[in-house]
Amino acid sequence: MDKSKLNLILIVLALIIFVIAVILVVFFTNPAYFTSGLSKGKLIINGKTISIELAKTPEQIINGLSNRSNLKDNQGMLFIFSDKRYRSFWMKDMKFPLDMIWIDDNKIIGIAANVPVPAQGDSNPPVYRSDSEVNYVLEINGGAAEKNNFKVGDEIEILSK
Secondary structure (H helix, E strand, C coil), rough: CCCHHHHHHHHHHHHHHHHHHHHHHHHCHHHHHHHHCEEEEEEEEECCCEEEEEEHHHHHHHCCCCCCHHHHHHHEEECCCCCCCCEECCCCCCCCCCCEEECCCCEEEEEEEEEHHHHHHCCCCCEEEECCCEEEEEEECHHHHHHHHCCCCCCCECCCC
16 A cells, blocks of 8 residues: 555544544533433422423532523423432523522422522632522522412422432
């Protein structure tokens, strides 16, 4: 095999490896990749049904709703923890305001209402903490808790976990 054919083969192989590397980087850094496998369910608060995505794994919990452009009305994400602890959440990479609802078993014990989107480029946004130990956190559109009259003490029925 002459040298020019060998060089051509090496260039083609290098291009193929480069294209595969780019595809892998795009695929594995896309937040949709991490959230596409989320289980779905429903929960009821005050007779209001909310369709939820269930964040159970550390990766799902870390990514949460980050980098999403919006949530539809009556949708949310329920973060499920195996134990009760004080929980801390932040709005890093969020594109819309949220209500964070702190839940102990089946009861709302706190609401961080209308948590704002951090300033663009803010790599260290504020942290929001539960006032008590919780094993669930529900994130819904900012203002939805007030609109639906959700309040501390309300019971929650989770239809699937």
